[in-house]
Amino acid sequence: MKILYGVQGTGNGHIARARAMSQALRRYDVSVDFLFSGRNKHKYFSMEEFGDYQTRRGFTFLTHEGKVDYLKTGMNNSVPTFLSEINQLDLSDYEVVVNDFEPISAWAAKKQNVPCVSISHQNAFRFSVPQKNANWLDRQLIKNFAPSDFQLGLHWYHFDQPILPPIVHISSDLVDNLAYVIVYLPFENQHAIVSLLTRFHNHQFVCYHPNNVEQVQIDNIIMKPLCHQTFQADLHRCDGVIANGGFELPSEALTLGKKLLVKPLEGQFEQQSNAATLESLGLAKSMDFLDASIVREWLDLKQAEKVTYPCVASGIAEWLVAGNWHCSEKLQQSLWERVDFPSYASV
Structure with missing residues (x-):
């Protein structure tokens, strides 16, 4: 199986998840190429894990002193460049696109009829999880920014929804x-x-x-x-x-x-x-x-207690390589059964 893995590069969290997934997928007979967008190429750091990765401009947001700057964001992003990057990305060598809220590879997969599996925290907001200050545009962005055929959402708690625990890349x-x-x-x-x-x-x-x-x-x-x-x-x-x-x-x-x-x-x-x-x-x-x-x-607060999460990346990698992307219920159940919250958590 040959995979193109698209990663939103605006924040380092997407990259951290991709790093964990890269290591988990190495256990299988698959070939994975990585594509990052949303950041200038020279601003990526500690990227040795991803080999000869690709970058694209994509879409991103700009901030100023802790706030999203909508004017600068609009001026910085180029729709013609975005469309050109989608049209120029050839997916003919790939069996599937795996995506973490990365729009270039997602839209290219949609256009070229290549299956796209999305793994992201953003996918959790497709379901009934806590949301604050979400408007109509936010909900449209979650659904359409990086379209996909199959979605896995990640969150700290399941909220009785079909989502998974977080992918945590630490020792x-x-x-x-x-x-x-x-x-x-x-x-x-x-x-x-x-x-x-x-x-x-x-x-x-x-x-x-x-x-x-x-x-x-x-x-x-x-x-x-x-x-x-x-x-x-x-x-x-x-x-x-x-x-x-x-x-x-x-x-x-x-x-x-x-x-x-x-x-x-x-x-x-x-x-x-x-x-x-x-x-x-x-x-x-x-x-x-x-x-x-x-x-x-x-x-002045005392030290916290650990939240125990299983190796979600390993579970997803096994599920992904098996190819039955329509069904993730067993994966969800097996992972949440191994989560342990601190005594003071309100769960």
Whole structure:
């Protein structure tokens, strides 16, 4: 089986899931090529896992100081380029397209009648799961941004819906809590983050940000450039995580038993929904802006307990290679049966 795996490159969470799926698929007699879109090629990092991967411009959103900038987003995206990239992508060598909310490969598969299997957190919003501030356009984007024939949705809890637990790409046997907090708020102003964290002189922070070009120390903060390997090492050793409202990093933090504080991107319903869901499940705290009072309260909280998730990537890989994509009920049941939540979770 030859697979083209399309990955939305705007956020690192999609890439983390693809990294886990790449390793899981290696156990089978399949050939996988990767295509990423939504980010300039030179801004990808730690991509050795994906071999000779392809990139496309695709569609993405732009932000400014923690908010989606709709004007800049509209001006930055080119419909003619998007259509051209779809028309130029030849899928004749592939038996199936696997897709994580990546529009070029999805639309090319639709046009060329190649089966498309979608694996993403966004697919969970096709069902009755908690949503916050979702409008008609948001719902249309979820359904039509990257169309597919078969969908697997991922979420932290099943909500009695036909979805799966998260794909978590970590090695949980390396956990060693040290007295620092890892901070990853890529959509926030770098100086605003520093201004917030330096208020808490008795706490140590390790802050990753796209604008960090080298490692430097500012008072109680170590600023580090983006790197998958060093980020994972720091994530395993920290005792807490402050992150945006994405899906993959909170999933990793929950699996490692790190207490979690999330600040969702304003104007992005998925992140707003994620933050509200984590709070309602009792798995994290959230803040609507860089709120020092909430950070102070959160820092005083005791250490979290782990959420135990099975190896979802392995289960999906086996299901995918078997080829019976119409039926995923057994996969759903077998995976959720192995999930264990902390005693304080509201599930």
